[in-house]
Amino acid sequence: MHTWHWHNWEGLPYLTCNLLESWPHGFFTQQFWPRPPHELTKVLQPQALAYRLQQVHGNTVLTPQEVDIQLSTGENNLALADGLISEQPLQAVWVASADCTPVLIGDVKIGQVAALHAGWRGTAAKIVPQAIQRMQSQGSKLEDLRIAMGPAIAGEVYQVSVEVAAEIGNTIIPHNDPQKIITALHDLPDSPLFADTEPGKVRLDVRRVNALQLEQLGISVEQIAIAPYCTYQTPEHFFSYRREKEKKVQWSGIVSAGK
Numbered sequence: 001m002h003t004w005h006w007h008n009w010e011g012l013p014y015l016t017c018n019l020l021e022s023w024p025h026g027f028f029t030q031q032f033w034p035r036p037p038h039e040l041t042k043v044l045q046p047q048a049l050a051y052r053l054q055q056v057h058g059n060t061v062l063t064p065q066e067v068d069i070q071l072s073t074g075e076n077n078l079a080l081a082d083g084l085i086s087e088q089p090l091q092a093v094w095v096a097s098a099d100c101t102p103v104l105i106g107d108v109k110i111g112q113v114a115a116l117h118a119g120w121r122g123t124a125a126k127i128v129p130q131a132i133q134r135m136q137s138q139g140s141k142l143e144d145l146r147i148a149m150g151p152a153i154a155g156e157v158y159q160v161s162v163e164v165a166a167e168i169g170n171t172i173i174p175h176n177d178p179q180k181i182i183t184a185l186h187d188l189p190d191s192p193l194f195a196d197t198e199p200g201k202v203r204l205d206v207r208r209v210n211a212l213q214l215e216q217l218g219i220s221v222e223q224i225a226i227a228p229y230c231t232y233q234t235p236e237h238f239f240s241y242r243r244e245k246e247k248k249v250q251w252s253g254i255v256s257a258g259k
Contacts, residue, residue, distance in 0.1 A: 002225035009043045017148040019225045023106045023113060025254035027150035029237040037094035037251055045255040048092040054078035055117045059125035061134050064091050082122050083131045086256040087112040087138050094253040098241040099153035099231050101207050102252035103128055109144040111257030118210055124168045128210050129217055147214060147224045150252050151238050154230035155205025156194050165202045172212045
């Protein structure tokens with residue numbers, strides 16, 4: 001069983017996962033708001049350089065070098081993407097989330113890490129498998145990866161349309177008939193779908209879908225940890241866009257070990 005631990009920094013709580021114990025990392029709570037990633041990096045590893053993105057609910061994954069190149073063109077203050085991968089030492093990669101899933105990945109052999117923002121759109125676009133493919137192209141082997149999904153909205157309270165559920169479900173059960181996808185998802189052991197009383201709606205566990213995508217890649221369940229916290233149902237620690245309709249976030253980050 002994967003264990004999650006609460007830590008305190010100057011009286012403020014953040015979470016870590018034992019799967020990622022090889023790297024300084026944290027799933028930070030709303031208590032740290034509005035501190036930016038370069039300040040939060042000091043909590044994890046003061047020597048590291050912080051990298052963050054302007055998240056756009058897609059599946060683009062960049063390296064810090066690519067971020068620097070994008071920024072040097074001078075068009076935006078932040079690079080547009082939803083994932084960062086670092087293979088250099090002392091780079092802290094960060095993602096922001098309110099109900100979407102923050103995913104931190106580390107490679108125990110070569111030390112490279114990733115931070116990903118997987119909302120329903122990113123999940124439908126397979127951002128986590130995309131990132132893992134990129135990590136493999138940079139020398140990672142699947143069995144060396146450790147993946148932790150942080151606090152996010154839980155399936156039992158996340159209502160979506162049947163169309164959205166089918167679009168996401170299509171990533172694990174490819175079919176052109178949305179109803180067949182929904183039926184097949186319902187039939188899965190430990191299904192990511194829950195019934196909803198409203199017609200045309202279901203409840204969806206996005207983190208579970210990401211875990212199923214990973215399992216289809218050949219990653220074992222022992223390599224995956226899902227935080228036992230729902231942002232919507234834990235107002236004392238986490239912002240939830242669904243609950244508050246406010247554009248506030250909590251940050252999750254991990255510092256690379258490098259080769």
